[in-house]
Amino acid sequence: xxxxxxxxxxxxxxxxxxxxxxxxxxxxxxxxxxxxxxxxxxxxxxxxxxxxxxxxxxxxxxxxxxxxxxxxxxxxxxxxxxxxxxxxxxxxxxxxxxxxxxxxxxxxxxxxxxxxxxxxxxxxxxxxxxxxxxxxxxxxxxxxxxxxxxxxxxxxxxxxxxxxxxxxxxxxxxxxxxxxxxxxxxxxxxxxxxxxxxxxxxxxxxxxxxxxxxxxxxxxxxxxxxxxxxxxxxxxxxxxxxxxx
Ligand code: NAD
Numbered sequence: 001x002x003x004x005x006x007x008x009x010x011x012x013x014x015x016x017x018x019x020x021x022x023x024x025x026x027x028x029x030x031x032x033x034x035x036x037x038x039x040x041x042x043x044x045x046x047x048x049x050x051x052x053x054x055x056x057x058x059x060x061x062x063x064x065x066x067x068x069x070x071x072x073x074x075x076x077x078x079x080x081x082x083x084x085x086x087x088x089x090x091x092x093x094x095x096x097x098x099x100x101x102x103x104x105x106x107x108x109x110x111x112x113x114x115x116x117x118x119x120x121x122x123x124x125x126x127x128x129x130x131x132x133x134x135x136x137x138x139x140x141x142x143x144x145x146x147x148x149x150x151x152x153x154x155x156x157x158x159x160x161x162x163x164x165x166x167x168x169x170x171x172x173x174x175x176x177x178x179x180x181x182x183x184x185x186x187x188x189x190x191x192x193x194x195x196x197x198x199x200x201x202x203x204x205x206x207x208x209x210x211x212x213x214x215x216x217x218x219x220x221x222x223x224x225x226x227x228x229x230x231x232x233x234x235x236x237x238x239x240x241x242x243x244x245x
Pocket of ligand 1: 013063090188
């Protein structure tokens with residue numbers, strides 16, 4: 001049990017990578033609080049995961065400070081602490097720059113970048129008071145290398161790298177580790193709208209010759225959250241089958 005009795009908040013935990021991470025964390029003994037704006041998916045995931053006494057779902061939009069404060073207060077009331085925050089919620093609204101309007105830019109910034117800022121700002125005082133904690137943010141291969149048609153998404157995922165490294169320096173001395181993962185192309189709803197032709201090209205470019213699965217990223221989150229990663233702080237862990245090599 002790598003996370004026995006740890007309390008973990010997972011944003012975007014109702015689907016895809018977040019859902020698989022919730023499952024994995026539960027298997028490792030954690031108490032999991034799933035925060036997602038999709039209530040139907042949240043209810044479904046609760047049924048799927050079972051473990052009624054150790055998993056909760058809260059309808060939370062990471063752009064909404066009041067909802068964030070509510071779920072944190074409730075977690076404190078129930079568990080009296082928060083050990084792990086996984087800032088995993090993310091969206092894409094793709095398009096070439098010439099066709100991307102300001103709303104598409106701002107919506108993606110609001111969720112992928114400001115959501116990480118808001119959630120962490122709300123959780124950090126609790127971790128600081130305890131003198132320990134782990135924060136893991138979802139970046140992307142696209143944040144490292146850019147991508148055609150993803151100006152907004154790439155900017156947020158590169159931004160996540162900047163804030164991860166800043167927080168690693170700011171909160172390391174307080175006993176809090178902050179890291180990020182940079183997944184390659186993973187089979188979830190997010191990539192289901194990417195044309196097959198593009199996914200085939202990505203597969204071909206990947207030395208392991210396959211796309212990733214949500215389980216692959218859940219394993220990376222678990223590793224960084226666990227004591228196995230006790231001396232890892234400020235790292236951006238690529239989990240991409242070697243795509244960026
Ligand atoms: P997904 O679309 O399958 O799931 C995302 C989850 O986030 C959904 O449950 C959704 O309801 C939730 N969400 C979206 N906006 C939200 C908001 N405002 N507030 C709360 N919840 C919200 O996506 P995924 O593939 O599982 O991606 C998870 C993370 O990994 C994202 O940050 C994504 O950018 C990143 N990532 C994914 C890939 C990939 O190929 N799938 C690659 C690199 C990085």
